[in-house]
Amino acid sequence: MGSISSFINLLFSSKYTVAFTGSGVSAESGIPTFRGKKGIWKRINPDTVATREGFLKNPVFVWKWYLERFKTLEGAKVNYAHIALAKLEKKGLLKAVITQNIDGLHQKAGSKKVIELHGTVKKVKCLKCGKKFSSSIVSNTLPPTCPKCGGLLRPDVVWFGEPLPEKTLNEAFQEVSKTDLLIVIGTSGTVMPAAMIPYLAKQKGAKIVEVNTEETPITAIADLFFKEPCSILFRKLMEEAKI
Numbered sequence: 001m002g003s004i005s006s007f008i009n010l011l012f013s014s015k016y017t018v019a020f021t022g023s024g025v026s027a028e029s030g031i032p033t034f035r036g037k038k039g040i041w042k043r044i045n046p047d048t049v050a051t052r053e054g055f056l057k058n059p060v061f062v063w064k065w066y067l068e069r070f071k072t073l074e075g076a077k078v079n080y081a082h083i084a085l086a087k088l089e090k091k092g093l094l095k096a097v098i099t100q101n102i103d104g105l106h107q108k109a110g111s112k113k114v115i116e117l118h119g120t121v122k123k124v125k126c127l128k129c130g131k132k133f134s135s136s137i138v139s140n141t142l143p144p145t146c147p148k149c150g151g152l153l154r155p156d157v158v159w160f161g162e163p164l165p166e167k168t169l170n171e172a173f174q175e176v177s178k179t180d181l182l183i184v185i186g187t188s189g190t191v192m193p194a195a196m197i198p199y200l201a202k203q204k205g206a207k208i209v210e211v212n213t214e215e216t217p218i219t220a221i222a223d224l225f226f227k228e229p230c231s232i233l234f235r236k237l238m239e240e241a242k243i
């Protein structure tokens with residue numbers, strides 16, 4: 001287990017701190033994670049709802065599933081971990097958040113530089129012409145169609161078997177190349193290529209701090225590991241660091 005004072009020393013001595021987050025950072029906002037006991041993938045096969053093939057087989061079913069999720073995500077409140085990361089950025093102690101989440105809670109908490117590796121709940125895109133629209137254009141008429149060309153609209157997220165947008169991935173790797181402290185929060189480190197990020201940071205000599213309610217493969221390379229809910233850990237950190 002890491003000590004808060006060592007975390008504070010790392011934070012204040014690092015020149016370019018970056019956070020890498022997964023669904024666990026939003027767990028205390030009431031958003032279910034994907035794996036683990038009550039994980040989303042325990043209740044539904046990702047092939048059915050999180051692949052292009054699954055979507056094309058049954059777009060109405062996938063849209064109903066996503067609209068259910070969108071409702072949970074839209075109504076979710078930021079928790080103290082999101083707030084702390086935004087505060088650290090404002091203080092110049094955090095340069096960017098690289099997230100696997102699509103819930104937009106980092107931005108809602110005030111984080112400015114957020115790299116969304118797996119897309120966003122806020123947008124939909126047309127399968128035919130590629131144009132993107134705000135998700136607010138999706139009504140109960142499913143599946144939604146493109147106002148421009150009539151093509152099928154899909155959530156603007158990255159599904160399994162789909163490449164991450166090159167620009168986004170390069171932006172994330174850029175941040176990793178500059179970081180000397182990577183704070184890894186609430187990810188099982190399962191999904192590639194996102195899960196490569198902590199290892200790439202470690203390889204170039206960055207310090208790794210992991211915050212997770214359980215050990216993960218990343219724990220083995222962590223310089224500090226905090227086994228507790230992230231909002232509680234960040235409350236302790238910000239209090240002790242008087243930020």
Ligand code: BV8
Nearest residue numbers: 022023024027033034035100160161162186187188192230
């Ligand atoms: C691709 C959609 C290639 C958006 C998601 C090797 C290399 C490359 C690819 C692969 C590879 N091996 C396998 C693959 C394929 C696949 C993959 O990685 N599969 C895994 C399952 C083995 N990867 C892909 O398909 C990727 N694409 O590689 O394309 C390609 C290249 C060229 C041309 C064609 C193809 C695309 C992956 C993206 C999939 N999309 N989501 C959405 O609807 O949300 S993935 C899904 O998992 C989410 O995005 C999620 O964010 C992501 C990662 O999960 P986590 O965030 O880590 O969540 P999880 O539940 O697992 O863990 C939560 C953690 O939080 C736990 O550890 C828990 O203990 C902790 N926790 C809980 N509460 C708290 C907490 N921690 C702190 N505080 C708390 N309170």
